Amino acid sequence: MLTEFKEFIAKGNVMELAVAVIIAGGFAVIVASMTSDLIMPVVGAIFGNVDFSSKYYVLSGAELIEPGMTLEAAREAGANVLAWGAFLTAVINFVILAFIIFLLVRYANKAKAKFETPEEAAEEAPAGPTEIELLTEIRDALKK
Secondary structure, eight states: OHHHHHHHHHSHHHHHHHHHHHHHHHHHHHHHHHIIIIIHHHHHHHTTSOOGGGOOEEEEOGGGOOTTOOHHHHHHTTOEEEOHHHHHHHHHHHHHHHHHHHHHHHHHHHHHHHHOOHHHHHHHSOOOOOHHHHHHHHHHHHHO
């Protein structure tokens, strides 16, 4: 079992996946920073210096909330809040990350197609029967 595990781990795909997960974790931090530090302040300035990440709607426990309380303070006070601003920030993070991944995959596919030789492309397509093979099959079918 240990030998099989070593073979499994040593496969290229597993190692590539591990590297991809580590890079994606770091990349997610960069995207989160870009959203919270660059994009959301611009969006907030457009809508009147609003920090969307701290916007919320109180569902219950309104008596525990003082006007102007931050989202964290409202949660600590025990209020049930709908944190729509944090959700909006997470959606923007996702859209940015998805778009960048789309661009990376698109570029990788173009690069792969550019470096693929015509012989490799021909090898991928299954070769059909030749004209002579087709004529031979027709002749054999007509003899029956």
